[in-house]
Amino acid sequence: MTTRIPLPNGSIIQVANTLSAAKTITAISNAVPAVVTSTAHGLSNGDIVVLSSGWSKLDNRVARVAGVTTDSFQLEKVDTSNIQLYTPNGGAGSFSKVMTRSEITKVTDFTTSGGEQQFLTVGYLSEDDDRQFPSNRNPMSVSIPVQDDPDAPYVAVVEGYQEAKLGTVLFVVLPGGGLILIPGSISITQLPTMGRNQLMTRTISFALSSRSTRYTA
Incomplete structure (x- = not known):
């Protein structure tokens, strides 16, 4: 197999x-x-x-x-x-x-950060070793570098949400039909990065407001 x-x-x-x-x-x-x-x-x-x-x-x-x-x-x-x-x-x-939804086109990467489990460390007088107990998780966010394309339809959508400070939903449609739904707040950098002989890119940031939901095909 x-x-x-x-x-x-x-x-x-x-x-x-x-x-x-x-x-x-x-x-x-x-x-x-x-x-x-x-x-x-x-x-x-x-x-x-x-x-x-x-x-x-x-x-x-x-x-x-x-x-x-x-x-x-x-x-x-x-x-x-x-x-x-x-x-x-x-x-x-x-x-x-x-x-309705708009595709974020010409994506070059998709990385997540945060979500790590935090722990409370406790030490008792009668014991030599401290203990750890799970507490909260760090907030999660997504970073999506994209090719600089100011006329792409999604750009106005993202900038509108950023200006109004309203929440939205990010869809990740996986090969084979899987789907990840991510609620949160979205923004995009105003200026592109520019390096000689390098692709001009802007970065979309997405801060989660709740847990994501994942569906398999």
């Missing part, structure tokens, strides 16, 4: 450029996947939604829609079954659907 080596070649990076008006969520179940109750929501299977929820761990998350009925839908791969983390009847809020 041949082991598949994951390569990023062929990946497409997109940014959401329009979101729908927010619609009310009256309830979210404690389940796997979570089921959202929203009267006449108008969604279809496969739609992408940005969530605003009374549950802090779900707030600002992005998810793909499945199991649609007239007044409910599932959040694919979203687990809210732990009632200690997701207080029953506490998830109500709203959602916005990603309406």
